[in-house]
Amino acid sequence: xxxxxxxxxxxxxxxxxxxxxxAAASRSVYETKQLNLWYGANHALKNIELDIKExxxxxxxxxxxxxxxxxxxxxxxxxxxxxxxxxxxxxxYRGRNIFDKDYGVxxxxxxxxxxxxxPNPFPKSIYDNIAYGPRIHGIKNKKILxxxxxxxxxxxxxxxxxKDRLNENAYSVSGGQQQRICIARALxxxxxxxLMDEPTSALDPISTLKIEELVQELKKDYSxxxxxxxxxxxxxxxxxxxxxxxxxVIEYDKTDTIxxxxxxxxxxxxxxxxFG
Amino acid sequence: xxxxxxxxxxxxxxxxxxxxxxxxSIFLLATLTALLALFVLMYQIVTQGISHLSFGFLTNFASRxxxxxxxxxxxxxxxxxxxxxxxxxxxxxxxxxxYLEEYARQNRITTxxxxxxxxxxxxxxxxFGLLGLTIFVRALALGNSILAAGFTMSLxxxxxxxxxxxxxxxxxxxxxxxxxxxxxxxxxxxxxKIILPAAIPGILTGSILALSRAIGETAPLIVIGVxxxxxxxxxxxxxxxxxxxxxxxxxxxxxxQEFQQVAAAGIIVLMVVLLxxxxxxxxxxxxxxxxx
Numbered sequence: 001x002x003x004x005x006x007x008x009x010x011x012x013x014x015x016x017x018x019x020x021x022x023a024a025a026s027r028s029v030y031e032t033k034q035l036n037l038w039y040g041a042n043h044a045l046k047n048i049e050l051d052i053k054e055x056x057x058x059x060x061x062x063x064x065x066x067x068x069x070x071x072x073x074x075x076x077x078x079x080x081x082x083x084x085x086x087x088x089x090x091x092x093y094r095g096r097n098i099f100d101k102d103y104g105v106x107x108x109x110x111x112x113x114x115x116x117x118x119p120n121p122f123p124k125s126i127y128d129n130i131a132y133g134p135r136i137h138g139i140k141n142k143k144i145l146x147x148x149x150x151x152x153x154x155x156x157x158x159x160x161x162x163k164d165r166l167n168e169n170a171y172s173v174s175g176g177q178q179q180r181i182c183i184a185r186a187l188x189x190x191x192x193x194x195l196m197d198e199p200t201s202a203l204d205p206i207s208t209l210k211i212e213e214l215v216q217e218l219k220k221d222y223s224x225x226x227x228x229x230x231x232x233x234x235x236x237x238x239x240x241x242x243x244x245x246x247x248x249v250i251e252y253d254k255t256d257t258i259x260x261x262x263x264x265x266x267x268x269x270x271x272x273x274x275f276g
Numbered sequence: 277x278x279x280x281x282x283x284x285x286x287x288x289x290x291x292x293x294x295x296x297x298x299x300x301s302i303f304l305l306a307t308l309t310a311l312l313a314l315f316v317l318m319y320q321i322v323t324q325g326i327s328h329l330s331f332g333f334l335t336n337f338a339s340r341x342x343x344x345x346x347x348x349x350x351x352x353x354x355x356x357x358x359x360x361x362x363x364x365x366x367x368x369x370x371x372x373x374x375y376l377e378e379y380a381r382q383n384r385i386t387t388x389x390x391x392x393x394x395x396x397x398x399x400x401x402x403x404f405g406l407l408g409l410t411i412f413v414r415a416l417a418l419g420n421s422i423l424a425a426g427f428t429m430s431l432x433x434x435x436x437x438x439x440x441x442x443x444x445x446x447x448x449x450x451x452x453x454x455x456x457x458x459x460x461x462x463x464x465x466x467x468x469k470i471i472l473p474a475a476i477p478g479i480l481t482g483s484i485l486a487l488s489r490a491i492g493e494t495a496p497l498i499v500i501g502v503x504x505x506x507x508x509x510x511x512x513x514x515x516x517x518x519x520x521x522x523x524x525x526x527x528x529x530x531x532x533q534e535f536q537q538v539a540a541a542g543i544i545v546l547m548v549v550l551l552x553x554x555x556x557x558x559x560x561x562x563x564x565x566x567x568x
C-alpha cells in the first residue's frame with residue numbers, strides 16, 4: 001500500500017508545501033479539525049485545530065489539567081481506554097480520519113508509537129521487551145528479531161550500555177535506561193510518529209539530557225509530538241510549540257516565536273512563570 | 277507561645293509506652309492462642325492415628341474390621357475428584373475474572389454481578405450440595421458420579437477462584453497494558469502475553485487454596501449421595517466413588533474405639549495432601565513472582 005498511500009499524501013498535502021521552505025518538512029502528519037472531547041460531562045478538549053508537520057518536534061505545553069496529555073492520547077486513541085470518553089470532530093492522520101469506523105486502533109498504533117510518563121518496561125528480559133512489538137505483529141524469525149533489537153537499541157542510544165545484558169530483566173537497569181529501553185521498544189515497530197507523554201518527568205537531570213539529545217537525533221527519521229510541563233525543555237528541543245489552557249489551544253507557532261514574542265497575553269504569562 | 281511543649285511531652289511519655297506494651301502483649305497472646313489450638317489438634321490426631329498409619333492403610337479398601345480398614349478408595353476418589361474440579365473451576369473462574377476485569381463495561385449490571393460473586397463465596401456448602409443434587413444428579417442424570425460431585429465442588433469454589441483471579445488481574449499495573457496496547461497489540465495478545473503471566477502467581481495461589489477447600493468439604497458430597505463403603509476403584513468420571521472427608525466422617529461416627537484411630541490416620545493422610553497442595557501454592561508464588 002505504501003506507494004499509493006504516499007502519493008495520496010502528496011496530493012492531499014500539496015497545499016502546505018507551497019508555504020514551507022523545505023518541501024519534506026512541510027508535509028502534515030496530523031491535521032486536527034474541530035476536535036472536542038468529553039470525559040463524561042467534563043468538556044476536556046474544545047474545538048482543537050492543530051496541524052502537525054512531518055520530521056519536526058512538536059511540543060505541547062500548558063498547566064496541569066489543561067488537556068495536553070488527553071490530546072496526545074487522542075492521537076493514537078489510547079484515550080478510549082478510559083470509559084465514558086466521547087469525541088467529536090476529526091483527526092486526519094496522513095489524510096485519513098482516525099475516528100473512521102473502519103480504521104482499526106491496532107493499525108493506528110502500529111504507525112504511531114508511544115512513550116509514557118513513567119518508564120514502563122514489561123517484567124521480561126530487555127530482549128523480549130524490544131522484540132514484543134515485532135512479535136505481536138507476526139515476526140518470528142530469530143535473526144530478524146536480533147537485528148531489530150540491535151537496531152532499535154542503537155536508535156535509542158542505549159545499545160552500548162545493555163548489549164551484554166540483553167537477557168537480564170528490564171527492571172535491573174536504572175530509571176533513565178528503562179525509559180530509553182521503552183523508546184527502543186517503540187522504535188522496534190518502526191513507527192511513523194512517536195508520541196511522548198512527559199517522558200522525562202520521572203528522571204534525573206542527566207538522564208533527561210540524554211533523552212533530549214535522543215529526541216533531536218530521532219526527528220531526522222520520525223515525527224515527534226512531546227507533552228512536557230518543563231518549558232525549558234520545550235524551548236530546547238522543539239520546532240513548534242502549542243500552548244494549551246483549559247482544553248483550548250491558545251497559541252500554536254514556531255517555538256522561537258512562542259518563547260520570544262508570543263501573541264497572546266496568556267501565553268506570555270504562562271511562559272514567564274506568572275501562573276501554572 | 278508553643279503548642280507542643282517538649283517537657284510536657286516527655287513527662288507523659290511513660291503512659292504512652294505502657295499502652296504500647298500492653299497492646300503488643302495482647303496481639304502476641306492472640307497469635308499464641310491460635311498456634312496452641314493448632315498444636316493441640318495436631319498432637320491429638322498424630323498420637324491417635326500414627327499407630328494405624330502404614331503402607332497397608334494406603335493400599336487397603338475400607339473394611340468392617342478396623343485393623344484391615346484402608347483408605348485406598350477414598351484417596352484415589354479424592355484424586356479423581358480433583359482431576360475434575362481443578363480444570364473445570366480454574367477455566368471457568370479465570371475466564372469469568374478476565375471477562376469482568378478486561379472486557380465488561382463498568383455499569384450497574386457488572387457491579388451487581390461482581391457484588392454477588394463475592395456474596396456467593398459466603399453461601400454454605402450444603403446449599404451448593406442441594407444445587408448439585410437438583411441439577412447434576414437429577415436434571416442432567418449424572419447420578420452420584422465423580423462428574424456430578426466434581427461439578428458441584430467446582431461451583432462451590434468458583435466464587436473464591438473468580439475473586440482471587442480478579443484481584444490478581446487487577447494488580448497488574450495499568451502501565452503494562454498501556455505499553456502493550458500502545459504498540460498495536462490486540463486485547464487477546466495483551467491478555468496472553470502481559471496480563472496472564474503477571475497475574476499467574478496470584479491466580480494459582482488462590483486456585484490451589486480453593487482446591488484445598490474442595491478436597492476437605494463433606495457436606496455437598498453427603499447431599500449428593502456419595503457412598504462411603506466402596507470396594508473398587510473408579511474407572512472413569514461416570515463411576516461412583518468416595519472421598520477422603522466422607523471416609524473420615526464415616527469412621528469417626530462408628531462406635532468402636534479402634535475406628536477413632538483409623539479416622540485419625542485418615543485425617544493425617546488428608547492433612548498431608550492439604551500440606552502438599554499448599555506447598556505447591558507457595559512454590560508457585562515464589563517461583564513466578566514478578567517485580568515491577
